[in-house]
Amino acid sequence: MDDPAEQRHDNAEVAEILRRAIELQSEAGTSAEERGLARADGFTTEELKQIASEAGIDGRFIDAALADRSIRLSDPAPAGLLGSARCSLHGSVAGTLSRDRQAAIIGSLRKSTALQGRVSETSLGIEWRADELSQLAVSISPQGDSTAIELVASRGAMIALLSFATFLPTLILIVALAEGFSLGMAPGLVLLAVGLSAWLTTVSTISRRNSRRWQAHLSKVLRDALAAARAVTPAELPTETSAPPRALPEPARDDDTAA
Secondary structure, three states: OOOHHOOOOOOHHHHHHHHHHHHHHHHHHOOOOOOOOOOOOOOOOOHHHHHHHHOOOOOOHHHHHHHHOOEEEEOOOOOOOOOOOEEEEEEEEEOOOOOHHHHHHHHHHHHHHHOOOEEEEEOOEEEEEOOOOOOOEEEEEEOOEEEEEEEEEEEEEHHHHHHHHHHHHHHHHHHHHHOOOOOOOOHHHHHHHHHHHHHHHHHHHHHHHHHHHHHHHHHHHHHHHHHHHHOOOOOHHOOOOOOOOOOOOOOHHHHHHOO
C-alpha cells in the first residue's frame, strides 16, 4: 500500500487542499498565535511575502491583494437573475494629486479599458467618462488630506444586447420546430414554454458569469489607476521653479466619435 505521505497531488488538488485546510483551521478556532502568525509589532510587507512564498504563493499576488485592500465596493446592489447591472468602486490616494498624477490616472484608464473616453472638469474635481456599452465613469476629487477615486459602471446595455441577440434565434427555432413537426396548439405551447425556459436559464448563466468577470476587470482597472498615481513620486513632480505641469490629455473630436 502506498504511503499517504508520498502521494502526489496536481496543481488543482493543491489549491483545493490548501483552501479547505484554511477553512478547517478557521472552523477549529485555531488562533493566529497558535499558527505562529501573530507578532506584537506586526509584519512587514517583505515578511508577508516570505510567508506566502513558503506556502507557494507568488509575491506579485501579495502586492495585488494589498492594492485591493484600498478598493472597496460602495453602494452595493444585490445581483439579480442576470447578475449585477451596476458596479461602484471606491479607492483613495494620499495627498492632493498634481496634474501629472491626474494625467497618469487618465492614461492608465485609457490603457486598461482600451477606450479613449473624454475628460471634463466638475465642481468636485475631474471626471473621465466612456459612454460605450459599459457606461464607465471615473471621478477624481480631493477629500481632506487624500484624493478619492470613484469608479461607476453599468452593464444594463450589455445585458439588453445579450438578451435580444439570443431571444430572436431561440424564438425562430421554436417556431420552426413546431411547424416542422406539425404540432397542435397544446404541444406547441409546451414546446414554447420549454424553449423559453431553456433560453432564460442559458442567458442567466452566461450573464452572471460575465458579471463576475466584469466586476473583476473593473477592480483591476481601478487598481491599475491607483498604482499609476502612486508611481509618480514627489521627486518627479514639478516644483515652483520647474516648467509648468502638462495639461491633462484631452481626446480630439475625431477620437470622441471613434470611441
